[in-house]
Amino acid sequence: MSSSRELASTFSPQEIEAPLYQKWIKAGYFTADAASSKEAFSIVLPPPNVTGVLHIGHALDQTLQDCLSRMKRMQGFEVLWLPGMDHAGIATQNVVEKQISATGKSRHDLGREEFVKKVWQWKEESGGAILEQMKRLGSSVDWSRERFTMDEGMSKAVVTIFKRMYEAGLIYRAERIINWCPRCLTALSDIEVEHSDDAGELVSIRYGEGDNAIIVATTRAETMLGDTAVAVNPDDERYSHMIGKTVKVPLINREIPIIADQHVDPAFGTGAVKVTPAHDVNDFEIGVRHSLPNIVILDADAKVVNTNSAFDGLDRFDARKAVVEALRAEGRIVAEKRPYMHAVGHCSRCDTTVEPRLSKQWFVKVEPMAKASADAVRSGAVKIEPEALAPRYFEWVDNMHDWCISRQLWWGHRIPVWYGPNGEVQVVGPDETAPAGWTQDSDVLDTWFSSGQWAFSTFGWPEKSADLAKFYPTSVLVTGYDILFFWVVRMMMMSTFAMDGVPPFKTIMLHGLVRDQFGKKMSKSRGNVIDPIEFMDKYGADALRFTLARGANPGTDQALAEDWIGGSRNFATKLWNATRFAMMNGATVAGDLPTVDSLNAIDKWILSRLSETVSEVTDLLERYEYARACELMYHFAWDDLCDWYLELSKESFASGAADASKRVLGHVLDQLFRLMHPVMPFITEQMWTTLTGGESLVVAQWPVANAAHIDKKSEALVGQLQEIITEVRRFRNDQGIKTSLKIPGRIIATGEIAQYSSAVAFVVRMELGEITPSAKCEAAGVTIEFDLTGSIDVVAERARLEKDLVTASKDKQTAEVKLNNQGFMAKAPDNVVVEIRERLEKTTADIERITAALAALPQP
């Protein structure tokens, strides 16, 4: 191998990352081949919003997906990781509307066609910034297959599936109470509504007069204008005499019935509630049960209408005050509680208080598809990782409400339904045209309706494409548990419907959220948001990726702090320097690895540890245990390799006779870089190509653990060397002996350990030779004597030994207690008993040794 290759003297991620990503793209490593004979491994990237920028959650999500993709690619799979973006209906429309409003206009001034054109224009110019940012992170996605939920193919798929679902009776139109955002002027699905406890008011109002009076409590006084009943619980004896009678609604004097309904909670307020079927979900259901009329008293802007009262034209919140004032003037306010904390729905996009509104919308009948989705998981066809999160999935799919899919927006897939002059309704498929003179439904579909098809329409569905045949179903979906309900369930439903019951992924791997260093949620208002780009600039993409992967325990949130990213950068630097040092000392991958028998114990030990690490890390990554996998790699690289192997080998490298070790070290680095490449792709690529001269780790083979390298005997031996070295270091430290000072001494060892005396002496800075000992320490059955020319710190040494004595005595005592316990002796398994016996023997010997050493110390 050429000796001219070398690593730069300092590790600078900024210099290597971008060129390496370009190299990979140019080589086409990430482009999947549907005609390949290799087994497929596929992932679809959860499409970020076209309006989005890369936040730390994306960085985590993509790091985990990239790890899997890169590992599988190295393992010989035909890997497809498909990227793309979501058109994000409301979010995108809001962005462009804001732009337009800056010029003093509204989208209505432009008209629908012109507006949609503007949105496309915005998308081309400013949309998708996030895709460029993904490249910084190193995501090995197949850019040749990038998709957009509004592109031609996906639009065709949307219309196709709408028609099929309609014909299967799974899509219907109905007048229902839906969540309405009076600012966005559109319907929202349940999941687009966020509930929070707000400070409102609870007002008790007397309806009717004298014996016929009944008091109701409400948080929304203005809706009384639309009341069509008062309801009580049928078992509530306080009101049984009033059921069936009528009462007049104050202010508007409408005569309404008093009805009995099981739904009413006798413990809430007075036990009597006003019923406004057109403006409350529960009231609507009561209305259906009792055939009550629905009186709509709020328009799309949430202003009062149709009441023929002074309140017409008032905004809902102004109307609430005005209604309460008017009632107070009439002496009908019985009680008021302010503030009254209660749950209020808000639009997830603009935070406006959502208004339940009776309107005609399109719905998906979810029950059959939700059942199929639940069954797919219950039967084991789809696995949820970690399993502990499966109950959350079931809770949702088992209790799902029909899904409102129409949105009163302009940006999105227009509902493919046309209406005839006489109220005819027809769904127009992708290759069909509507009859002349008919008009199309003006609404668009919920964004999740199209993104729910992401797992199959991105592969070309409804065409029978080669991609679909090769890569569907996908291998695993990696996403945060926070969108389990939003997106994952919808993908499950739409896919099982469209793909003849074949679910979209074999495994759903859920990760948690990234939080700040104190475990608090990141938010702009808290000012604790971590920008991944900023930290990649500062510490490199590998450091960010390693930190995120190292924190990714299955299904749980992780805290993140700048210091920890810095720590990962330090780790990268450590690897870089170790590799430089190894190469300076001749580490190489040229030629065959020497036979194990010919190696020294230190080489045998590192090979053994390497094989163990490779097999454990591989296993952990296959089980999505990123945190534990990273922990093992970290400690193998830093502790085993850098702190012990390199230190123990320095002496033999310096002595010049280390050809076998050079080859072993080259092998260990080669394999370690392969193993770490999925998590830290850039630095490993740079170091590996420099060391081996190979083309790229992206297309290199995944490391294989070698069972023949596992060597417990060498592990035990090196363990003893470590004990000895640590003991001498403690001694030196306690004695205050300067690191730079080489002390004369000798190591009295027998057997194989004796062969490593010079390696040990090198590490602990001892000069071996014949001496007159004035101090000694003992470990692992070996005595190390020093010539300190008589001047040792007796007090410090006594303290050290006494401390050891206390530890040994305690350990001995616990062992004795166990062995004297008859229950333990009778019931504990043999191996445990043997272990405790050995502990007793060792501690007994230690106590003897330390006591002797103490006695030998000069008296103060």
Added chain:
RNA sequence: GGGUGGUUAGCUCAGUGGUAGAGCGUCUCGUUUACACCGAGAAUGUCGGGGGUUCGAAACCCUCACCGCCCA
């Protein structure tokens, strides 16, 4: 209100029956020919409280307290 997760070192978290761990932080010492983005050594825990099961419990069961998340 329903569901669900948690409480382990100063902080953030691993640890599903056999002598309590990691990273960061802290203290002491140190530029020894890879690395101060470093090295060596050290300190720090009645594993939330109380009961129970077991020879043995951070882990299993019961109970209480306190945090969090999802849904209503």
